[in-house]
Amino acid sequence: MNAKILEAKNINKFFHDPIRIQVLENVNFSINKGEFVSLTGKSGCGKSTLLYVLSTMDTDYEGSLLIDGQLMPKKNESFLSKIRNEKIGFVFQFHYLLNEFNVLKNVMLPGLKLNKYTAEEVEYRAMEKLKILGIDHLALKKSNHVSGGEKQRVAIARALINDPHIIMGDEPTGNLDKKNSDLVFEIFKQLADEFQQTLLIVTHDPSFAARTHRIIKMEDGKIIA
């Protein structure tokens, strides 16, 4: 259980516009397989920025990032998209479902992109994920015809479709009411406990953070705990 899924070494990041400000300062930490980690801190402390650096979408940083023991290059855009497709699942504050497709197709898209299974297999797997999250009855509905809490669960199913090494969440409960927040948290918890899914969730909700395995606390671009 000690395999390092994600490792950040000496990560520094600067914003250049309008003036040069350091937003991340010597960030060093690692996440092991199966850990449910929350990243907290005050607004503007750099926690989201760090998450996007870790997500490989933001490559404008100094230092090195290892996912699954593999060093992430900063220039090779198509390689990084493959990594994101295969190894990382995302859940954002906003659901980002495609209105043109139904719920099932939304979940299937990253799986079809991965092209590891046939379309039928991807569909079966997508249905499995929807069942785990208890929303399989919505599969054929248009994605803009389901409720906010359901949309977020669809987004989680989409993040799970390729059995990623790690799921990253940026305030995934930020837009949800108490009931739905709890529901989403329970899902994360279930994923971590039952499926040993590694999770890294950015949140400013202390009660959410308190219930995770490990809390990384940030202040002014530094990890303080």
Place this chain on the structure above:
Amino acid sequence: MRRKLLIDIAQSLLLARWKQTLVAAVGVTFSITMFIALLSFMSGMNDLLDGLIVNRVPHIRIYNDIKPTIKQPIKLDSNYFNAHHFISSIKSDGTRLSIYNSKAIIEMIAKDKRVLGLSQKIGAQVFFNDGNIDITGTISGINPMEESRLFHFDEYIINGKSQDLTNVNNSIILGKGLSAKLLSNIGDVIQITTSKGARFQLKVVGIYQSGLRDIDNVQSFASLSTVQKIISQPSNYITDIQIKLKDIKQAPMIAKEYQQLFETDAEDIQTANAQFETGSSIRTLISYSVGITLLIVAGFGIYNILNMMIFEKMDTIAILKATGFSGNDVKNVFMYIAISIGIFGGLLGLLLGFGLSTVIDQIPFNTAALPTIHTYPINYNPKFYFIGIVFSFFTTYFAGWFPARKASKIDPVIIIRGK
């Protein structure tokens, strides 16, 4: 599989905004329709106008011109072989208009593989007598069969039959203007006087209309033997050999060759009718530029619509990129959108263009100058359809390329964090 997925996404984006898609496609359709109709019509018109001259005019004409002899007798004198000579008052030599040794020349030309065919012709000046009026005119001795085969003689006979020239003895076909002046119709007998004073009576078997009024007022046709009889010349008397080539572009070269070989004058069509080539090439140029301008405008339409679509679909692009679609994938999605608009709109344009052409083809177009034409001319050349579809493909490709590249460069972090 991967391409299928991208096409699937492109299709969904297209259908989700089908009204916009339709507007873009209609732009392409409209421009291709106009492109096809315009070029077919223009080219049909060009062919018609060129045909007025090119069909009737031999590619090469062999004849003896009235002009001063190039080698004056003094040049042949061995005493003055290397000398420069000055001769004043040289006169043109036109004593013999017939082609020397015409039978042998005709046989030789007929064997030339570059030649499609030839017809012999005799030109003679005559007076048409109508009461006390004499009308100056020309009578051409022709072989009506060959003349029809090579130079569409038949098409310009508005009354009667060209074959009757050979079937009926002492027969004549009159130009339309000429027949009106002589108040004669088919079956009438008219009288002519040759320049040497001989009188002949000829039966009218047809009326000819070239569309060029000046010609119709003076021209008439008779068979070779009739004309030889009128001007009392033997049966080898030929003043013109008219040649039609397989490839018109070779005319100047072959004309020069024959000129040296047969020691006669040979005139090619390009030299004789230079202005027609210029006219038709400029008309073609104008129609192509108008057509291509239409297509480029349609291209801007596609460009705008794709740009709008990209702004609307920022979220979609961001999440596609976040979940592992590369910039190239996103670019391809938008390229598929652009190209499918182009191909769909283009194909529809080809159909409508063909439809519009057939409609134009039905519009009555009667003019005294063109006796064989009753509707607007259309050229249904598949080349235009090919150019149309290729061009619509490339315009939409380039119109799609810039927005698609922009979409591929969108940074998902900026979109996602912006929420």
